Amino acid sequence: MPANYKVSYVIKERDHPGTILNTDHRPLVGDRVVLGEQEFTVLEVIDLIPPHGDFHYLHVTLQRAEA
Numbered sequence: 001m002p003a004n005y006k007v008s009y010v011i012k013e014r015d016h017p018g019t020i021l022n023t024d025h026r027p028l029v030g031d032r033v034v035l036g037e038q039e040f041t042v043l044e045v046i047d048l049i050p051p052h053g054d055f056h057y058l059h060v061t062l063q064r065a066e067a
Contacts, residue, residue, distance in 0.1 A: 007023055035062075042062060
């Protein structure tokens with residue numbers, strides 16, 4: 001059974017509210033993430049609590065992607 005992730009995305013710049021999303025893959029440092037029409041780069045990934053079964057809870061810090 002594949003893992004499920006609840007990810008809290010926090011954007012380094014203060015002008016974006018961030019979001020919480022469910023996904024079927026773990027974000028990795030350096031990945032690109034699109035939220036709305038903006039693209040971001042993953043800076044850090046932190047497990048918030050130990051997994052519950054196949055469900056993982058993550059905090060991910062993003063910064064705007066450079067073109």
